[in-house]
Amino acid sequence: MKKSLAIVMVHQGAELYGSDRSFLSALRALREHHPDASIDVVLPEPGPIVDHVARYASRILYDENGVLRKKKLKARPLGTLANMVRAWRRYCRLFERYDVCYVNTVVCVAAIAALRSHRGGTYVHVREIPSRFALRVFRVLLRFSRAALIYNSNATAAAFGMPGTVIHNGVEVSADSAPVSARGGRPLRLAVIGRINPWKGQQFVVDALRTLGRALPLELRIVGDVFPGYEVVLDQLRDTARACAQSVEIRGFTNDPAQHYAWADYALVPSVLPEPFGRVAIESFASGRPVIAAATGGLTEIVTHGETGFLFEPNNAQALLRVLDHAVALPDDDHARLANAARACYVNRFKVETYMRAIAQTVQAPHDAAATTSAARDAIALQRESR
Template identity: 25%
Template sequence: MKNTVLVLHSSSDLYGASRSLIRSVVGLKEKGYSPIVALSSEGPLSDAIRKEGIEVKIIRLGIIRRKYFNFSGLINRAKYLYRASSALLALVNERNIKLIYTNTTAVWIGAWVAKKKNIKHIWHVREIIETPIWFKNFIERYITYTGDLALCVSQAVIENMKPNVPSYMMKLVYNGINYLPFKEATYDLKDELGIPQDTILIGMIARVHFWKGQSYFLDVAKALAHRHDHLHFVMVGDAFEGYEYLYDEIKDKVKANGLTDKVSNLGYRTDIPNIMSGLDIFMLPSILPDPLPTTVLEAMAAGKPVVATAHGGATEMVLDGETGYLVPWDEAENASLAFDTLITDPSRRLAMGQAGQERVIEHFSIDAYVENMGKVFREFIGEK
């Protein structure tokens, strides 16, 4: 009988962490395990997982978000955490589950259930939490108390969790991607947007959130538009639930920065390989450390130079001056200077893009990721 692994995740979107989850559970299935994925709601992710022949359970998991950091919010979370614990305990008993794998620190209930049932639990830490300090300390101690292992997506994540999480508990496992769809895509995004082919297209892809840097991206765009005429800027991504108001702020900022005719906000898209193939330059403008942004790997796989803010996992992905540039996250004018050579020199864009593509193939392949994850699970289930 196959070993059954209960997998918990915080959303049903198809952004970076969710796409990585698909790779994880497909890899588990290929290695002979039987994953059951628990999500709070139906959505693109649940559809994608079922298409892989993997079972999905819809259980409101009581996901922890900053918007619940108030009295009524905590009461709300307590109610759903109680209900989720009952449902998960029943599932663990019914399916004889011996291992729970939680794909994000925003889901707490799986760790509690594992502790209660005295079964093994793996955290996959995809976040860098800096503030508030009380919350950072709490979640890191909770990880230590409830986990047998904390898989970390970058060295930046490991450094951030010291000293609350002991070193022996943490293991670095870089995300891997299937680079072929990005390497092979050929899409004329400029034609879709109705702009001249000699326009330099600079883009970002991220869920709309205050720390993802959409506002900073527009500040950089403003500085660049003052120096260069043939530019257009693309933003892709919808808002986190509860942050829809940021869309209005983005629209206001586009107008205030004089970029009305130079910015296209495409919202939620699923054809990310097409978007990446149509760009000339990709930017990661996160104003807080991003643990290991998948979009950077995807842009590199598409052969695009990457300009990324110099903190978090980006510093482990982008080779400054070789595959792109690392820039300040709080000085838009200064950050914009890194684009000048890429804008004016097509050969520089091509060389950096090729170097980035080679780096992804060598260090961030899906095969290496699946093999590493399979080894982790074999060790914890006790197989040779």
């Protein structure tokens, strides 16, 4: 009797932000491709993602010490490293049970290091573009692991400079895109959606509005929250928002941001450092909303300036305000054209089915890999041909 395939998937979070949702799509892809497989998922802790994981996983395990968190490392460097070593040993023993080991994001340091001793199929899905020093450290770790690499964008692949497969993320929407309403004389509506942290650019935007853009007729809605322990970042953002001449609304994290995309005229993605992919941009496209984005990282692979939105020089307040001023003055018909093109871009390039097909064809046990190499290439080619 043929032994059923055993797969383990390690993820760094327990919420429902972009990387969490992309992980869920990868899990679903492997479950649908291998319906009889045993698929175990390792999370750092319980959270909103658990109910979604439970739909596809055979079992959910927890290990909080294998994920590299800068705050923990700074507060207790020796204790954190000791916990990492213990987690690495646990993963070495755990991985012996599986045919395929898939690790999502490079911050799952202990799990990645443990891949080296595994003789089955090993994969690391790289979804970050770290700082220069951290990038060198992660390159060493990935080489040591000997795992096959999957990148979420060409920008991420170029940053690491190591062989791998590029698979753009895809998203699934539960409803048709919201109708685009004519603005008339009302202010322009902008939504910034996602994790709040300095490099995502929320503070950059409110600083620009407070100092240089006070005359712009717009409304800003920021949707998201900070990692626990970083509340000072949120406090500063709120203080600056209150000093802006415009209406700046800060809302917490939501599992379903559809209402915020429907409210907005544009999603704003103002990342001040290279964005590895930019899932918010394709969520906005799926909702029928064009995007105003910093021209950095994977965002330049998604947004076409003047066609599906607008790009501006990252971390440049004047460049941002010039684009916003142009968006404010744009006639309703031209905005509708951008919105229609954005939706078409999603349908043609970023549907979740395309992403899941590519994941399922790429993540394979060693005895299946040779037989599926051409199928994997075909799946990746579908994404390239649709650009």
